Amino acid sequence: MSTQQQQPEEPQSQEAPEDPEMRGAESPVDEKEKQGGDIDQQTTPEDELEGETVHIKVFRYDPEVEGKQEPRFDDFHVPFEKGMTVLDAVMYARDTYDSSLTFRHSCRQAVCGSDAFFVNGKQRLGCKTQIADLEQPIRIEPLPHQEVVKDLVVDMDHFYDQMHTVEPYFQDEDTPNPADLEEQRQSPENREKIKMSSRCIWCGACMSSCNIAAGDNDYLGPAAINKAYKFAMDDREGEEIKEHRLRILEQEHGVWRCQTQFSCTEVCPKDIPLTEHIQELKREAVKKNLKFW
Amino acid sequence: MTETSADDRRPAENARRESAAAADIGGVANRIGRTNRSASSDGLEYDVVTTPVLVVGAGAAGARVAIGLAESGLEPLVIGKRDHGDAHTTWAAGGINAALGSLDDEDDWTIHAADTLNEGHHLNDSEAVELTAREMPERIRELEEWGMSFDRTDDGAINQRYFGAQSYRRTCFVGDRTGEAMLETLIGRARDLEIPYRENVMVTRLLSDGRRVFGAAGFDMETGRGLLFRSNHVVLAAGGFAALYDRHSSRDDENNGDAQALALEAGARLMDLEFVQFHPTGMVGERYGEEWDGRLVTEAVRGEGGRLYNAENERFMERYSPDQMELDARDVVARAIGREIEAGRGTKNGGVYLDISHRDADYVRERLPRMVERFASLGVDITAEPIEVAPTAHYTMGGVDIDFRTGETGVDGLYAVGEAVAGVHGANRLGGNSLAETVAIGKLVGEHVATAVDGSDAEPAVTDEQRALAEREFRALESLAAADGEVTPTILLEELRELLWDHAGILRDEAGLRTGLEELEALRDRTGDLRVEGGLTSRSFEFAVDLSVSLTVAEAMLRTALARTESRGAHHRTDYPETDPDWRVNLLVSADEGGLAIDRRGVAEPSDPVREALAEGYELDYHHLE
Numbered sequence: 001m002s003t004q005q006q007q008p009e010e011p012q013s014q015e016a017p018e019d020p021e022m023r024g025a026e027s028p029v030d031e032k033e034k035q036g037g038d039i040d041q042q043t044t045p046e047d048e049l050e051g052e053t054v055h056i057k058v059f060r061y062d063p064e065v066e067g068k069q070e071p072r073f074d075d076f077h078v079p080f081e082k083g084m085t086v087l088d089a090v091m092y093a094r095d096t097y098d099s100s101l102t103f104r105h106s107c108r109q110a111v112c113g114s115d116a117f118f119v120n121g122k123q124r125l126g127c128k129t130q131i132a133d134l135e136q137p138i139r140i141e142p143l144p145h146q147e148v149v150k151d152l153v154v155d156m157d158h159f160y161d162q163m164h165t166v167e168p169y170f171q172d173e174d175t176p177n178p179a180d181l182e183e184q185r186q187s188p189e190n191r192e193k194i195k196m197s198s199r200c201i202w203c204g205a206c207m208s209s210c211n212i213a214a215g216d217n218d219y220l221g222p223a224a225i226n227k228a229y230k231f232a233m234d235d236r237e238g239e240e241i242k243e244h245r246l247r248i249l250e251q252e253h254g255v256w257r258c259q260t261q262f263s264c265t266e267v268c269p270k271d272i273p274l275t276e277h278i279q280e281l282k283r284e285a286v287k288k289n290l291k292f293w
Numbered sequence: 294m295t296e297t298s299a300d301d302r303r304p305a306e307n308a309r310r311e312s313a314a315a316a317d318i319g320g321v322a323n324r325i326g327r328t329n330r331s332a333s334s335d336g337l338e339y340d341v342v343t344t345p346v347l348v349v350g351a352g353a354a355g356a357r358v359a360i361g362l363a364e365s366g367l368e369p370l371v372i373g374k375r376d377h378g379d380a381h382t383t384w385a386a387g388g389i390n391a392a393l394g395s396l397d398d399e400d401d402w403t404i405h406a407a408d409t410l411n412e413g414h415h416l417n418d419s420e421a422v423e424l425t426a427r428e429m430p431e432r433i434r435e436l437e438e439w440g441m442s443f444d445r446t447d448d449g450a451i452n453q454r455y456f457g458a459q460s461y462r463r464t465c466f467v468g469d470r471t472g473e474a475m476l477e478t479l480i481g482r483a484r485d486l487e488i489p490y491r492e493n494v495m496v497t498r499l500l501s502d503g504r505r506v507f508g509a510a511g512f513d514m515e516t517g518r519g520l521l522f523r524s525n526h527v528v529l530a531a532g533g534f535a536a537l538y539d540r541h542s543s544r545d546d547e548n549n550g551d552a553q554a555l556a557l558e559a560g561a562r563l564m565d566l567e568f569v570q571f572h573p574t575g576m577v578g579e580r581y582g583e584e585w586d587g588r589l590v591t592e593a594v595r596g597e598g599g600r601l602y603n604a605e606n607e608r609f610m611e612r613y614s615p616d617q618m619e620l621d622a623r624d625v626v627a628r629a630i631g632r633e634i635e636a637g638r639g640t641k642n643g644g645v646y647l648d649i650s651h652r653d654a655d656y657v658r659e660r661l662p663r664m665v666e667r668f669a670s671l672g673v674d675i676t677a678e679p680i681e682v683a684p685t686a687h688y689t690m691g692g693v694d695i696d697f698r699t700g701e702t703g704v705d706g707l708y709a710v711g712e713a714v715a716g717v718h719g720a721n722r723l724g725g726n727s728l729a730e731t732v733a734i735g736k737l738v739g740e741h742v743a744t745a746v747d748g749s750d751a752e753p754a755v756t757d758e759q760r761a762l763a764e765r766e767f768r769a770l771e772s773l774a775a776a777d778g779e780v781t782p783t784i785l786l787e788e789l790r791e792l793l794w795d796h797a798g799i800l801r802d803e804a805g806l807r808t809g810l811e812e813l814e815a816l817r818d819r820t821g822d823l824r825v826e827g828g829l830t831s832r833s834f835e836f837a838v839d840l841s842v843s844l845t846v847a848e849a850m851l852r853t854a855l856a857r858t859e860s861r862g863a864h865h866r867t868d869y870p871e872t873d874p875d876w877r878v879n880l881l882v883s884a885d886e887g888g889l890a891i892d893r894r895g896v897a898e899p900s901d902p903v904r905e906a907l908a909e910g911y912e913l914d915y916h917h918l919e
Contacts, residue, residue: 046672083582083671095783099827104376107544108584109667111473112379128670169481170440181434183393185449191442198442198467198474202378234440 040120040135046082053077055137056089058101062150071148073139074098080131087115087126090140090152103152110269113201116208117152118143123205123267143208159204162221166228166248171241190235197230197277199270206264206274218253222264222274225255229277232284243288250285258282318884319558320498320510322769324841325820336767337512337829339519342491344370345750346742347509347524349496350552352380353472353731354711355530356479358700361739363486367746371483372494372522374514374547378480381532381547382731385472386591386663388454388464389732390725391429395450397461402426404460407906409726410899412458412622413690413719414862415877416565419899421697421716421734425726428733433465436732441478443467454660455596456724458622460911464725469591469663472728479732494520496551497838498766499527500759501559505705507759509555510766517774517829519767523759525706525750526742529556529693530735533712534846535569538686539787539794540587542575546832548689549839550846552713556693557845561702563882564715564894565691566846567854567864570722571799573601573626575685579642581671587685590647590664592724594675595619597660599649601630602679603638609645617913624721624863627684631799640681648679684799688727690718690863691850694881700738710738715879720862773837774829778822782836785823788816789843797854802868806855813851817844849889853880856891 044052056076062068076093078084087105094101104114108127115126118141120134131138146154206222207213213221220228231237232245249255255278264274346362348355351373362369373380392405405426410417437443437451443465444452456464467474483490496511500521508523534550536543553563574594578586595601601619603609613629614621630645639645649657654676658665661675668675693702693709697716700708710731717730796809820840826833857880859873860866878893899907 081582081584083585085584088584094832099831099833106375106379107383109384109588111383111470112376114376114379130670164484167485169485170438170478171485172438178431178435181431181438183434183451184437186442186445187449188445188447191445194442198477199470231440234442236440 039133042135043133044136046132049080049132050082052080054080054084054089054131056093057137057139058090058093058152059139059141060101060151061148062100062102064150074101075137084131085127086117086119086124086129086131086134086138086140089131089138090126102150111201113203116143116203116205116269117141118208123209125203125205125269128269143204145208145214146204154204156204158217159202159207159221159223162207162224163202163227165220166224166245168224168227168231170231170234171237184236186234186236190233194230194233196272197226197233199272200226200230201270203269205267205269209263209267211261211263212257212259216253216257219257220249220254222258222278225249225258225281226272226274226277229281232281246281246285246288249281255281255285318886319501319555320766320769321773321838321841322765324554324845325817325823335771336764337517337519337771339521339763339767341521341523341755342370343523343752343755344368345524345746346370346526346528347372347522348528348530349509349555350380350530350532350711350713351375351377351490352382352530352532352711353476353479353728354713354735355380355528356476356483357732357735358528358530358710358739358742359488360479360482360486361736362743363483363488365740365743367743369488370522370524371488371490372496373490373492374495376492377490378476380476381543382476382728383473384543384589385475385728386469386589387593387596388456388466388471388725389429389433389475389728390456390459390463390723391433391465391729392426392461392463393430393433393451393453393465394461395446395453397453397463400461400463402430403902403906404909404911405429405463406899406903407909407911408459409717409723410719410903410907412721412723412862414721414872415719416568416861416879416896417719418697418716419897419903423900423903424697424737425717425730425733428736429729432729432732432736436475436478439478439482441467441474454593455620455913457592457595457620457626458617458723458913459725460913464596466593468659469593469661475728475732495835495838496522496531496555497770497841499555499559499707500762501704501707503560503704506559506707507753508763510763512767512770512829514835515830519763519770521755521760521763523753523755525753526746527707528700528738528742529707529709529713530711531555531713533689533692534843534850535686535689537790537793537843537847537850538569538798539790540575540684541686541790542572542587542589546835546839548712550842551839552709553692553849554842554845556702556707556709556713557849557882557884559707560704561707561709562694563692563849564694564879565719565853566689566715566850566882567857567880568690568718568720568862569686569797569850570623570688570690570863571627571684572687573623573630573684574647574682575687577640577642577644577681577683580640580644580681585671589685589687590680590682591661592623593661594647594649594664597649597657598652599647600651601626602646602648603633604640604645605638607638609633609638620913622721623687623724624865627799628865630682630684634683639683642681644681644683646679647682649675650677650679652676686794688712688722690720690722691715691853697734698737699741700734701741708738708742710735720864770829773823774825774834776823776825776837778824780819780822781824781826782833782840785816785819786836786840786843789813789840789847792816793847793850797851799865801854801864801866803855803866806851809851810848810855813844813848820844849882852889852891853882856880
């Protein structure tokens, strides 16, 4: 399914026309540069929040329910608790005020990658973002550049399709019978090299933040390229397979599309140096294509 | 109670099962009270899905079974409640055991088996233990071949760390995110084999006549449509039931006992339900926020040298276990912490301190990245300061009674694997053995089921009777979704969790367990007054279904805990504090129209090589490490 080609729909679903405050959401990059890092500038210390309520504005949209087809923001006031995350806050709102409020979540500890939202103008994981670090009212929206299914739920099919394009599984020319398997050696250095790339949790924050992906629906995107990096740089896969991987990556909508804006690296909740990995793969692709004699 | 021996595990005829089928004991309608729900509903609209093998659950166990099936040329269907790759396995942190001997070359599988039996207080199914211990080195090499990025020693071998109550460094790991890395690897392999996966599906009853299964009924959690899965082979890989406790390290909406309730109702037996592992180190909600209460602090913190102190700055394990200290068995450390807190030597937040700040900060960051990251997000730097911990319900040793060579449950066509089953761990589980069991046994089960499938299983026809049974379930689901009483499922689930924590927790006695059973009945009565908000696709409805299975499993757990009048491993009865050799038997639970029945069964002895290893008396010497 193509989601980004349906861009015209996106402004409709990302803006709340009746609320001028929401305009900032149109330009996430500017917003982010203003804020810098994961902590908003004007926040209240956690101690002072104790016993207070937190004001969240949550994006709402339900194409199937009469009267909810027009996107809007709902305001909720949630009692603050120490350590409260954005996910805790929307869960409280759902469980206490409106059971129809819909969003994905599961593990609550930044492992499953299902609760990436657009929070105060930046892609963040709901469960990893402390309320105390955010400026209020906190705007919580679905990930930009993806079709909204309902409320905070976006269609992830396109993201998954791109992940599949890079064949995200270990490959070996000839795997022996299990009984004949011998432990392969891997140097600590090589393991260290791919360690960060293996932390990806498929949350889609990077893809959502990427201007190139927004304009080129076929661009593999940072997550898929990073996934390919994990395998291509692992010495345990053979040279032939590495070349096969590089061929996938150097196609028209592959690594060369990246313009090193670092948006993906900035939003990655697992601190993966995505842009560096993409650059390194560009160098690998060049090396492969240089023929010496 | 009737007695059987270990040899008498698969009686060909079982009168109870036949009567069970006749009485129709399964499904949501029979688990909870029914008032104010209309009987005239037409039931959900539903789809019929046929598959040669249905695998229920997509964690490590389900994935490994599916890989075994696919490698044998079959195309199973894997279903799960969550997205692909988001199973509970990802929460397993510290590692996976295999006697590779990377660092301690004296280690071998017989010592792994002996450590497992000792930790399980010799209630384990010795065949299960030996299969796991013997298969594991090969399974690790296989995971490694599939690209799992294990930590490495300086010379490139797979690194291994100490874990509680293990004689040697045997636990392979990927930082402290081993389960996550392992599931990613298995799912990568499953993708490579193009194994179909359907997410957001919840199964609420197995289609069974008490002697054989022919599929499962459930619903799509996103659309609310009914689903009739028609298959002659169903593998339950849906986890355990530790989330039934107030303080627990599972997600609230998983590990609710689905697998156990479904199997019991289909005619299978459950075993060892009284053994629930309380992990010594769960986060303390008073200190870190309620959302974090009970979440696991991996054993690897102690494996890497973490020390426990009470509020008086006393390293109290010196009193409870001077030789093995913090790395004694989980039940020993959990009870020690419980007693310190009880004696008033806990922190003001109700925990004790776990401290690894004496280790080099870079080392801690390298070995325990997820812990460092999590506590940093809470404003705590574990490389510099202690954290507050207290015991938490972590793992259920009990589950479906199976034959470990095949996964068979005694009900034709029904198999089970992973935390869903009982046997490998006995009365207490060795850390690092749960991930091991999923792949070691999962492979065997997958390969066995593949041999059991024949041509006629490819697209089995749906009979009118099977349709009728499923439609009955769909009507029950629809009327449950419309329940408009006064009490929400969340409230009842919370009360159930508190009840079990109070009466079937770390310390148990007869009076408490009886009170627990009475309160459970009162709670069950109140399910007649349930209110579900938001219909079939709501969380409220999901919790109502969770509640139904949880009540069934909670009752079986309380009854077996009451029946076992001794203390052994994780089951500690203050009124019977000693281990009684006569109680070296497993308790088996089966269901009929009259309710639950409990039988005893003797335990088989291990093989000669493992007996020799047991006789050698291997043991971890903690002070060795310092």
